[in-house]
Amino acid sequence: MATPNKETLLDWYRQMYLIRQFETKCDELYRQKKITGVYLHLYSGHEAVGVGALATLGPTDHVITAYRDHGIALARGVDAKPIMAEMMGKKTGTSGGKGGSMHLASREHNFWGGYAIVGGHLPLAAGIALESRYNGKQDVVISFIGDGATNNGYFHEALNMSAIWDLPVIWIIENNLVGMGTRIEDSSGQVELHKRAVGYGIKDLERVDGQDVMAVYERVAEGVAHARTKGPVLIEAMTYRYKGHGVSDRSYDKRLEDELREWVQNRDPLKIHERYLLDKYKNITTEIKKIEREMDAVVEESVEFALTSPDPTYADLINNVYVE
Amino acid sequence: MSVKMLPMREALRAALREEMLRDERVFVMGEEVGVWQGTHRVTRGLLDEFGAKRVRDTPISEMAIAGVAVGAAMAGLRPVAEMMTINFAFLAIDAIINHAAKIHYMFDGMFRVPLVIRAASGWGDQATATHSHTAEPIFAHFPGLYVACPATPADGKGMLKTAIRNDNPVLFTESIGLYSKPGPVPDDEDFVLPVGKADIKREGRHCTIVTYARGLEWSLHAADELAKEGIECEVVDMRWLRPLDMATVFESFKKTNHCVVVEESLPFYSFGSEIAAQIQEHMFDYMDAPVKRVTAMDVPLPYARDIELMALPDTSKVVSAVKEVLHV
């Protein structure tokens, strides 16, 4: 595996910064009631997992995730404008305003969506991978999984089926230590979730520091290489959720203030990567600042686009129930 | 085009086989569909003919059978997933309702889910409370899914081929009580029947009997008996619970002004409830009597044979219901 060059390393920083700003803006817009509803699950804190993992894929590979999907969509290269429009339920949104923040997708990016039923997308991932094998393709599927989601039946059935059929899936658990308010010690008998791989005969690629984009990239690249020709792998990326489960509940953050502060100050993925860049390259600060200003503008444009976009109409309400 | 006498299971198998020959993307998956030759023998011989790539035995994993099939369908294959019986589809109801039925709409047309889920449905032979569901009306509740319920081998073949070729997800139920019943089946490879079209299986002018799947048999027998007394029933086989062909029912009702609904399933929030509601909404001026429903009784099905049969619809219950609405 070639070490990523300066351009790539800067691009990872760009993506992580974009995600952080996008999510911070979503939070603000929710408070201003410009984004409405009850669900908005921010990716802040997880950036290095999504960006590092997706950096290993080619355009014909596939990605699928749960409802914490904004950052995944951005990391896959989906334009911020239709993503923001979907947040606001606009006709110009990725799903025409009919899916909402939990159901972003983009066919042209082989990003098969966010899914709001915990665990529900795991068999879909296996099915997409089945198509790849069935048609003799080399394409792989990255499927993200919440730590909480490892406890419902979908996890068991989908991972087992991926194993018996040698499906090309990189199963990545984003272990942020909690599902809503339940800590993994209270939800999983085996808290080292990657060990479950053994039970299914899946390659166990163990824990990786999910705050270090380089570490994530390297581990997932190993997984992709295995999955392409052999079969599924399981990786557990250790990460942290900065903004509560969703925007409508922040009580957890208050309860665990000290833990949150520790992660934000000492294990922040953007800071870790920025420090890496500064150590490695002299005089890179101006480039970083330039990228940040550009991404700030991207977020602002997405808000402007969404705010000025039309709402869906009655015709949209009733269309696409069936393929006509 | 010639016609052969085939039992339902063989008519269904012919449909699967023809569609697998016609389209490489079509494959079968489910519990015991391959080596075991199918729990109901519908898939018998397919593993030998098509191999394990296209006839895929799965673990006992209903959520994944349905969910993997959804993903494969989204990605461009045309899976025909088998639920051993509809009772076990309850474990997969999330994948079927929340994903198969919703994905096209939720992503505003971005994805298609050309998927067929076949499930044996209905009671018989003291299968008891957990194994006797005729649950297709539950699935028909949800927009985004088609629900096909054939009553004759010819319909079984034509409707299954239609379901496989259609770009929407279809729940396709097969009445356990009908698998061995023979009927004439066209052997034409392009014999397909339109989605959502009912079929008048017998014409008559006094009372409309609206039914589907196994209810057709009791309805036709009842119509034969009633004809001996000069009562002419029109028997409408709905064939699809979704889309529901109410136009055909209304046309018949305008002529007969009386209606009995016959179904194998339960009475609460049911097929019969839907038909009766729509008739009173749209046909009030033509109504000479309330719509009467013949259904299974509102109890879990017991094991003991005598009381099991007591709980279930049959020909004599249909005869009585028709006489009741006609006041004879």
Ligand SMILES: Cc1ncc(C[n+]2csc(CCOP(=O)(O)OP(=O)(O)O)c2C)c(N)n1
């Ligand atoms: C089947 C199902 N059960 C419960 C819920 C409610 N719910 C939504 S998110 C969530 C917690 C999931 O936690 P985890 O998988 O760790 O993901 P995270 O939110 O940490 O990213 C729960 C219980 C749901 N959406 N679906």
